[in-house]
Amino acid sequence: MIEIDTVTVTVTRRIDLTAYPCPSNLALAYDRLWIGYGCGEAGEGGVVGLVLSATTPTPVRVGPGTTQPPLVAVARNTLLAGEPGVTPATVRVYDISTTPATPRGEIRGDANGLPPLRDLALTEDASAALSVLADTRRFDAWDTTTLTQARAYDSGGLSEHGLPAAVAASPDGAYVVGGWNSSSGDTAELVVYDATTAEVIYAADHRGKALVAGSIAFYGTLTWGVLKEPDTGRMHLWRLPPSPYHSSALTLTAPSEATALKQSTLSGRLTLSNGSPPGVQTLELYRWLPDGTSRPFQEITTAADGTYQFTDTPPSSGAFDYRVYWPGNSWFRGRSASATVTVALYQPVLTVTGPATGVVGERLEFGGTFGADGVAFPRTTITVSRKVVGPDGTVTSKALVKLAPAADGSFGFADTPTTAGEHTYTVRLVGDSVIEPANTSHVATVLQPTA
Structure with missing residues (x-):
């Protein structure tokens, strides 16, 4: 057996399996690889396990000898092994937390045993074994603790014309996917079942090819199978379309x-x-x-x-x-x-602060804001006008300045009065599609300078 680096596609190690001929069925869990081997002679087949993290893995045999290379499935500390194509069939259950593995019992169906096995799988939590049995119209789930049947997944659309070929459980344990072939071997169907209720929730078929036994696999949430052309033997990968099963x-x-x-x-x-x-x-x-x-x-x-x-x-x-x-x-x-x-629209609160009194000829400075809440404002405009009511009642008005306030809404302006009187400064925020218009005013009493 060779080990290949999937990045460099080079052989990194060779493991001697001479004593275990015709390795055929593999199951990997963590750093341990389980192999069903055998070339078809009575007693020379069986299951062997390897710890791949070891520098030189030492094969450890599991269970009795077989004629055919056993089907193997593994999850957590549970290993299933069953010899395909023999009658009656049994599925042996092992605890692999010990070395050598400890037998936990056999799934036999009834006193007469099971029909011949075609495929074998194990749920991710190791609670249920899944079997494909010849001459049946269903997939069976077996409780790995009681070793009794837990439920059956009924036939798909081709059941009246064909037989199940492969089965697998999704990594999250929510679904069981079963594969069927028509009796003529030229139509395959994959059927997705709810793992708990056994409800059929999705099905897809493929004409002109048959599903290879034991070929259903998952990668993430994608489901794959291997198809075979009946006439040429040519193989094809089949991926279920990303058609969803549930809403x-x-x-x-x-x-x-x-x-x-x-x-x-x-x-x-x-x-x-x-x-x-x-x-x-x-x-x-x-x-x-x-x-x-x-x-x-x-x-x-x-x-x-x-x-x-x-x-x-x-x-x-x-x-x-x-x-x-x-x-x-x-x-x-x-x-x-x-x-x-x-x-x-943003509703501003426009405020202006400045001196309440002043003297003709002296500079008055004002500040204000319309911002709050830490808002950053887009560019907008503020205008300032001044109305003066002189001591004799004369009223004069003047537009003083147009301002571009800062992004935080703050602004400032100044004025140097030239006449005495009540000066009213009106500040207007020009509205737009962002900010509502607003205005406010500030009054300063300006006096003549004292001698």
Whole structure:
């Protein structure tokens, strides 16, 4: 047996299995490899285990001799071994936490034993053995503690014309995937079952090819099988399309009120139709301005229970559209949710401070702000005008200055009065699509200089 580095595709080690001819069926768990071997002669086959982390792995034999190379399946500290194609068949269960392995018993079905085995699998938690038996119209799950049948997964769409060929359990234990072949060997079907209820929740078929026994495998949430052309023997990989098996639901709740330039919070939840928590999932967030242009794309993540929230600071008033999308996975259909938030103009609080009295010819300095909440404002305009009521009642008015306030809303201006009287400075914030207009005033009494 050779060990190959999958990055460099070079042989890194050779392990001598001369004493264990025709190694055929492999099962890997952590650093241990279990091998069903045998060339078809009575007593020369069996199961052997290797600790791959050892510099020179020493094969350790498990169980009695067999004629055919046994099918093997392993999860946690449980190993299954069953010789295919023999009648009656038995599935031997071993505890591999000890060396050598400790027999825990046999799955026999009944006193007459099982029909011949075609495939054997084990759930990730090692609680159930899955079997494909010749001359049956189902897949069976066996309790690995009581060694009795736990449930049966009924036939798929081809059951009236063919037989099961392969079975496997999804890594999360939620699904059992069984493969069927038509009696003519030219049509294959993969059927996905709910592991607990045995409900058929998805099926896909492939014409012109047969499913190779024992070839169902998982990578992440993808399901794979191996197909064989009946006439040529040519092999093909078959991957189930990312068609989902279950539905999902996604909600998005928007705030009842929102204001331009102020942060608002939106929230929602992703739920799965089977009631299981979705775990941490990545959602796609799309946002549109009132003029229809899109804002930068963003990804957000859910909590393990599917809840999520995000914040946004609308840059203007108007109707903002939000859409959250979960693309789904191989088990669940994706879903989207949308909400429209009507954003009101920012309502400024305009204040001005300055001296209450002054003297003709002396500079008066004023400051003010309309900002709050730590908001950063876009460019806007403030105008300042002055009205003077002289001692004789004469009124004069003048536009003094046009200002561009700082991003935090602060501003300042100055004036040097040339006449005595009551000076009223009116400050106006010019409104736009972001900020409501506002105005305020400040009064300073200006006196003639004393001699």
